[in-house]
Amino acid sequence: MANDGRGAKAVQADIQTLIGAPEAPLSTEGAARRLGLSRSYLEKLRADDGGPRYLKIGRAVRYRPADLDAWADRHAKGGAR
Numbered sequence: 593m594a595n596d597g598r599g600a601k602a603v604q605a606d607i608q609t610l611i612g613a614p615e616a617p618l619s620t621e622g623a624a625r626r627l628g629l630s631r632s633y634l635e636k637l638r639a640d641d642g643g644p645r646y647l648k649i650g651r652a653v654r655y656r657p658a659d660l661d662a663w664a665d666r667h668a669k670g671g672a673r
Contacts, residue, residue, distance in 0.1 A: 617647060617654035626660055 605615065618626060623644070624634040637643030638653070644663035647654045 615657040617656050618660070620653055620655070623655035623660055626657065627664060 620634055620638075621631050623646075624631045627634065627644075634643060638646060644655060645659040647656065
């Protein structure tokens with residue numbers, strides 16, 4: 593695969609998509625970036641039990657991409673239903 597200037601993670605995501613493999617869980621920073629939110633707002637949502645589902649592995653918090661997408665879909669407003 594040619595290097596098109598994107599990072600290794602972007603290429604890995606493309607490969608995972610092509611082979612149908614699940615995406616790796618994301619950190620709070622990665623989850624916030626995926627949702628278009630600030631890290632601090634996502635942390636506030638988590639503390640208030642209003643955010644997306646997450647995994648707690650030791651002290652680490654991780655978000656499954658499918659859970660982020662489902663949460664975003666539930667909070668979509670407007671448009672056709």
